[in-house]
Amino acid sequence: MTPRLEPIEEPDEPEIQSAYRTMRQEFGTVPTPVKVVTARMSESLEVNRMLQKFHEGIQLEPELKLVVGMFTSEINGCGFCVDLTQSEAIREDLDMEKFDALTEYQASPLFSDRERAALAYAEEVTCQKNVSDATFEALCEHFDEQAIVEITWLNAFQNYTNLVNIPLGIESDGLRAIAQSETQMEHEE
Template sequence: MRFVYWMMGRKFGKVMIPVKVVTARMSGSLGLNRKLQKFHKKIQLEPELKLMVRTLTSEINGCGFCVDLAQSEVIRENLGMEKFNALAEYQTSPLFSDRERAALAYAEEVTRHKNVSDATFEELRKHFNDREIVEITWLNTVQNYTNLVNIPLEIEFDGLCAIAKSETQIEHDERTPVQNVEG
């Protein structure tokens, strides 16, 4: 576990609470999570859409940790927070494309009802091919699974978004040339 804690510290600036709570008591879950992360990288959907689906699912379920983690990824990937802050209004906000709305409506309906209407699925089919629909479904399913591990164990915000913001600011400051100001 020391190695896992060290790696977490390097990657996220701290050891995440789920690792302290779940992995420390059920070490086999680490292998499963690593396999899920590795598989997640093979998903071909655009990174912003993947994060939007994950974040909306976590917001609906009330998983503060997962929202915090996803937002920290948004910051680390330099995607901009505007859409993520407006996810609750995705249906009406001009920030979202019809493609994004279709994916988010599908993820929302699956999360809330474990099924979707024909109309929701048909709208999804207008914007996504079969593989992409399966990828959206998989992302939503895995996010619901993660939420259902964290919520009952009361794993909440972990400060990951704040750490990512401070790291991004430090990187920005290091790249910004210092100007000589006289007078």
């Protein structure tokens, strides 16, 4: 599937050109959302930088952050966000078996009760925009108040990015494959 708006391969604005160079270095390509959205709405570059910085400051362990984000994206059907999260997991040298088993999190031995509580919460919020008392109580058994707010923010942020990409027809960029290739080359050296 191709994006509904033609990706801008060579932007005119110097700040966007610089962002493209940075993205090529970081991901091996310029992600399609940058070429479709940021190239047309340069103001979003600073907003995205601030959100990313805020996201990095979240104190939850990196694997849980990625698992919650990827699961939210899977529920919503955002191929780009799933691909991006998988590439981040590979770059952080995390076991992909857990990421590949997300749809079976409730029964899979790969997930702890703590992770199951976070994923059930994210699933219910994403699907219903609210949660039952039982789901919230299960979350409270495993997380303190700050962590609950962080999980809620992560889920909301992921839903936001999904709602930018999905209507514009932005799908996978093959970032997982690029990350796997880069990681394999590093291990061979």
